[in-house]
Amino acid sequence: MPALKELEEAFFYSKKDKEFQRELRHLQKTYIGRPTPLYFARRLTEHLGGAKIYLKREDLAHTGAHKINNAVGQVLLAKKMGKKRVIAETGAGQHGVATATGAALKGLECGIYMGTEDMKRQALNVFRMRLLGAKVTEVPTGSRTLKDAINEALRDWTTNVRTTHYVLGTVFGPHPFPVMVRDFQSVIGREARRQILDAEGRLPDYLIACVGGGSNAMGLFYEFLKEDNPPTPPFSKGGKEGLLDKDIKMIGVEAGGKGIETGEHAARFAGGSIGVFQGCKSYLLQDDDGNVLGTHSVSAGLDYASIGPEHPFLKDAGRVQYTYATDDEALAAFELLSRLEGIIPALESAHAIAEVVKLAPKLDQDKIIIINLSGRGDKDVQHVAKIKGIEL
Amino acid sequence: MISRITKTFKRLKKEGKKAFIPYVMAGDPSLERTKEIVILFGECGADIVELGVPFSDPLADGPTIQRASERALKNGVTLRKVISHVKDLRQITRIPIVLMTYYNPVFKYGEENFIKDSKDAGVDGVIIPDLPPDEAEDFIKQSRKAVLDSIFLLAPTSTEDRIKKVTKASSGFIYYVSITGITGANLLLDGSMDVLISKIKKYTDKPIAVGFGVSTPMEASAVAGLSDGVIVGSAIVKRLHESPDELKHYLISLREAIK
Numbered sequence: 018m019p020a021l022k023e024l025e026e027a028f029f030y031s032k033k034d035k036e037f038q039r040e041l042r043h044l045q046k047t048y049i050g051r052p053t054p055l056y057f058a059r060r061l062t063e064h065l066g067g068a069k070i071y072l073k074r075e076d077l078a079h080t081g082a083h084k085i086n087n088a089v090g091q092v093l094l095a096k097k098m099g100k101k102r103v104i105a106e107t108g109a110g111q112h113g114v115a116t117a118t119g120a121a122l123k124g125l126e127c128g129i130y131m132g133t134e135d136m137k138r139q140a141l142n143v144f145r146m147r148l149l150g151a152k153v154t155e156v157p158t159g160s161r162t163l164k165d166a167i168n169e170a171l172r173d174w175t176t177n178v179r180t181t182h183y184v185l186g187t188v189f190g191p192h193p194f195p196v197m198v199r200d201f202q203s204v205i206g207r208e209a210r211r212q213i214l215d216a217e218g219r220l221p222d223y224l225i226a227c228v229g230g231g232s233n234a235m236g237l238f239y240e241f242l243k244e245d246n247p248p249t250p251p252f253s254k255g256g257k258e259g260l261l262d263k264d265i266k267m268i269g270v271e272a273g274g275k276g277i278e279t280g281e282h283a284a285r286f287a288g289g290s291i292g293v294f295q296g297c298k299s300y301l302l303q304d305d306d307g308n309v310l311g312t313h314s315v316s317a318g319l320d321y322a323s324i325g326p327e328h329p330f331l332k333d334a335g336r337v338q339y340t341y342a343t344d345d346e347a348l349a350a351f352e353l354l355s356r357l358e359g360i361i362p363a364l365e366s367a368h369a370i371a372e373v374v375k376l377a378p379k380l381d382q383d384k385i386i387i388i389n390l391s392g393r394g395d396k397d398v399q400h401v402a403k404i405k406g407i408e409l
Numbered sequence: 410m411i412s413r414i415t416k417t418f419k420r421l422k423k424e425g426k427k428a429f430i431p432y433v434m435a436g437d438p439s440l441e442r443t444k445e446i447v448i449l450f451g452e453c454g455a456d457i458v459e460l461g462v463p464f465s466d467p468l469a470d471g472p473t474i475q476r477a478s479e480r481a482l483k484n485g486v487t488l489r490k491v492i493s494h495v496k497d498l499r500q501i502t503r504i505p506i507v508l509m510t511y512y513n514p515v516f517k518y519g520e521e522n523f524i525k526d527s528k529d530a531g532v533d534g535v536i537i538p539d540l541p542p543d544e545a546e547d548f549i550k551q552s553r554k555a556v557l558d559s560i561f562l563l564a565p566t567s568t569e570d571r572i573k574k575v576t577k578a579s580s581g582f583i584y585y586v587s588i589t590g591i592t593g594a595n596l597l598l599d600g601s602m603d604v605l606i607s608k609i610k611k612y613t614d615k616p617i618a619v620g621f622g623v624s625t626p627m628e629a630s631a632v633a634g635l636s637d638g639v640i641v642g643s644a645i646v647k648r649l650h651e652s653p654d655e656l657k658h659y660l661i662s663l664r665e666a667i668k
Contacts, residue, residue: 018541019566158475159466168466175469176590178566293516294466296539306487307517308465 020178025193027098032200037097044089045204048122049079051086053205055212055387060357065377068222068384072360073209073237075391082363082392083205083233084115088184090201092119095182102126102177105184106170108135108163108229109318109365110142111392112186117151119184127151130169134161135317138400160311163229163321167295187230188325191296195325202236209387210240217385220249220260223376226389227368228269228339229283229318231325233391238267238337266338269328270372272314273341281313284341285324286332292323299326315344315404316364316397342371350374351394351401363392364401410556413505413533414581417456418616418637428582428638429454429629429667430618431645431660432509434461434477436486440494444501446649451504453660459536459640462491462510469538471593473643488514488523492530499531507534507560507581515540524551534558534581542578549578560584565605576613582638583609586621593643596622598631606635626666633667 031037045051054077058070075083088105095103103125107113113129120127129151136143136155146153159165167190174183188195188202213221224241226234240246241262248259274282282288285300292301294309302310302322314320331337342350350370355361362370369388377386394401402409411419421428431453433446443460450458463481467474488510495506508527515523515537527535535557540548542561552559558581563572566589576583587602588594602619609617619632620640629639641663648656 018543018571019568022568158472158479164466168468171468172471172591175564176588176594178589293513293539295468301513303513303517305517306489307514308482308487309513310465 020174021191021193023098024182027094028193028197031094031097037093041090041093044093045086049085049089050077051204052208052212053077055209055216057216058358061354062377064357065374067377067382068380068386069382070373070377071213071216071221071385071387072390073205073387075205075233075389076360076362076366076393080111080114080118081395082111082115083202083236083389084112084186085118086204086236087186087198087201087232088112088115088119089122091182091184091197092116092123092125095125095184096123098182100125100180100182102128102181103184104128104130104170104173104181105186106130106163106166107186108166108320109316109363110135110139110146110396111318111363113146113151113153114142114149116184116186117146117149120151121149128173129153130156130166130173132161132163132166133157135163135166138317139396141399142396162312162317164295164309171295187232188235188327189230189295189297189323195297195327198232199235199239199327202232203239205233205236205389206238206240209237213385213387214249218250220262220265221385221387222266222380223384223386224265224267225369225372225386226269227319227365227391228271228324228328229321229365231269231328233389234269235325235327237387237389241265241267242336267336268372269337269339270368271339271341272316272319272368273343273346274313274315276343277341282341283312283314283320283322285322286339287341294323297326299323300329315347316368318363318365319368340372342368346371348401348404351397355394360390361394361398362390363394364397366391367394412556412558412581414457414507414558417505418582421456421637427633427636427667428456428616428618429664430457430459430638430640431455431663432459432461432640432642433649434463434474434481434646435491435494436463436481436484437477437646438480439484440486440490443494444498447498447504448502449657450660451502453657454664455504456638457505457507459507459509459642460491460495462488462508462514464511464514467511469591471591471643473593473647477646488518492526492532495532496530505533506531507536507558508532509536509538512537512540520548521551524555524557528555528557532557534560536560536562536584538562542574545578553580562586563609565589565601569608572609572612576609576615579615582616582618583613584640585609585617585619585636587619587632588622590621592621594622596624596628598628602632603635626662629663630666630668639667
C-alpha cells in the first residue's frame with residue numbers, strides 16, 4: 018500500500034511537472050517515433066467493399082507496439098522516484114521488450130517475468146529482452162501465462178519495493194495503474210483524432226481495438242470519450258451542429274479462442290462475471306468458488322482472465338460495445354492484412370481486424386473506421402508457421 | 410462478547426507466555442490429513458491454528474504454499490468445503506481456528522454469507538491478505554457483529570498512517586509480516602523488527618503476532634521475544650511433505666522455543 022501511495026503521488030506530480038512532460042514529449046518524438054501515421058488502407062477497404070478503413074500505425078512505434086508509450090512513461094517516473102530497478106510482466110513479450118528498452122535507455126536494472134507457455138510461443142521476444150540487458154525469469158506456476166507472470170512480478174515488487182518500480186503493462190491492477198497507463202497511452206487517440214480531422218475533415222464513425230488488459234483500446238478511445246471536445250465539421254447550414262465525439266461507435270474485441278462454448282477463450286464479457294483479482298474489481302473468468310480459470314487465445318497478449326476496470330464501466334454505461342474474434346478469424350485476418358496491405362499485424366491486433374472484416378462490408382462507403390493496429394506481427398511469424406504446419 | 414482468540418491471548422499474557430500459531434493448507438494433500446495435522450498441532454501445544462484456503466492465484470505466498478494450494482485445488486477443495494471441514498473439526502477440538510483466504514473466493518461466496526457460515530462452523534478469525542482495511546468497511550462491521558475476528562496485516566514498510574488504520578481495523582490480533590515479501594522467504598533479524606513493533610505498540614494494546622519467514626526454533630524464539638505470538642507456515646508445510654516423520658519433533662521444538 019505505501020508503494021502505491023508513493024506511486025500515486027509521483028504520477029500526479031509528474032502530470033503537472035513541466036520538465037517531466039517536456040522530457041516525455043521529447044522522447045515520444047525522437048525515440049519512440051511519434052506521431053505514428055494514420056494510414057488509409059485502400060486495398061483492404063476495396064476488398065471489403067464498405068466503410069473506409071484507417072489504421073493507426075502503433076506497429077511503427079519503436080519496438081513494434083504501443084507498449085512502448087507506457088513503458089517509457091513509467092521508466093521516466095521510476096527514475097524520478099529514485100528507483101534503481103524496474104520489473105514487468107509480459108504476455109506476448111511486447112511489454113517486456115518495451116520495458117527492457119526503457120530500462121536500457123535510462124540505465125536501470127530490469128527484470129521480466131514471463132509464463133513458460135508464453136516463452137515458448139514468443140521465443141524471439143525472449144531473446145530480444147535478453148539482448149536489451151533484461152533478466153527474463155520463467156514462471157512455471159498456475160496456467161503459465163500472463164496472469165501468473167503478474168502474480169510473480171507482484172511478489173517481486175512486495176519483496177524489493179524499496180528499490181524497485183513495477184512497470185505494469187496494462188490498464189489493470191490497483192490504483193493508480195489503470196489511470197496512469199491510460200494516461201501514457203492516450204497519446205494514441207490524441208494523434209488519431211487530429212489526423213483523421215486532417216485527412217477527412219471529420220470524425221470517424223467507428224473506433225475498433227483489441228482488448229486483452231485493454232491498454233491499446235483505452236489509449237485510442239480515451240480522447241474521444243471527452244465530453245467537452247468541441248463539435249467538428251461538417252456543420253449544418255446554420256454553422257452550429259457539427260459531429261460530436263459522443264456519436265462515435267467504439268468496439269473492443271476480446272479473444273474468442275476456440276469459441277465461447279468450448280470454454281477455451283479469454284472473452285471476459287461473454288464468459289465471465291465480476292470478481293476481485295490482482296488489485297482491482299472487474300470482469301473475471303472464474304469458477305463458482307472464485308478460483309481464476311485458465312484462458313486460451315492464439316495470441317499471448319490477449320490470453321488473460323480479467324480486463325482493465327474502466328472497460329466494464331464503459332460497457333455498463335453503454336458507451337463501448339464488446340465482442341470477440343476467434344483464433345481462426347484472427348489468423349485469417351493476420352494473413353489478409355499481410356497480403357492486401359503489406360502489413361503483418363500482431364495476432365492481438367488481428368482480432369480487431371477480424372471484427373472489421375465482419376463489420377465494414379455492412380456499412381456505407383462514406384463511413385469511416387479507425388482500427389488501432391497496436392503491434393507488428395514479426396514476433397508471431399514463427400508461431401503462425403507452426404500452426405500451419407510449416408517448419409522454418 | 411469476547412472472542413476465543415482474545416481470550417487465548419489474555420490467558421497467555423497472564424501466564425507470561427507467547428502464542429504458537431502453526432499453519433497448514435486445508436486439503437493438502439487431503440482434508441482427512443488436515444484433520445490429523447490440526448489435532449497434532451493441538452497435541453504439540455499450539456494456541457491457535459491458521460488454516461489456509463487454497464486459491465488459484467496466491468499472491469502473497471511463496472513457492473511452498475503455492476504448491477500446497479495447487480495440490481489442494483487438484484483435490485477439489487474449495488472455501489465452502491474448508492468451512493464445512495471446520496465444522497467437522499469442532500466435533501473434536503476447541504482450539505481457535507483462523508482462516509487465511511484470498512478475497513475473491515470470499516467475494517464470490519458473498520461477504521455476509523461467508524461471515525455467517527464461518528461463524529456457524531466454528532471459525533474464530535479471518536486473514537485476507539489482499540483485502541486492505543480501506544476496502545473492508547462492511548466486512549469489518551459485519552464480522553464484529555458476528556464476533557468473528559478480522560485480522561489485518563502490517564509490514565516493515567507500513568507508515569504511521571497505515572499502522573493507525575490497521576490496528577484500529579484488526580480484532581483478535583495484528584499480523585505483523587516480518588519481511589517485505591512473500592511467505593517462506595528468509596527472515597532478517599537485524600533489529601528493525603524491534604523498532605517497528607514498538608512503533609505499532611504505541612497505537613494499540615492488541616496482541617501482535619509475527620509471521621512470514623519464521624522457520625527455525627531459534628528464529629521463533631527471537632521473534633517471540635519481540636511479540637505476542639509466532640506464526641509458522643511454509644517451514645511446516647515443507648516438513649509435512651519432505652520429512653513427515655520429523656514433523657512432531659519439529660513442532661515440539663518450536664513450541665519450546667516460543668516463550
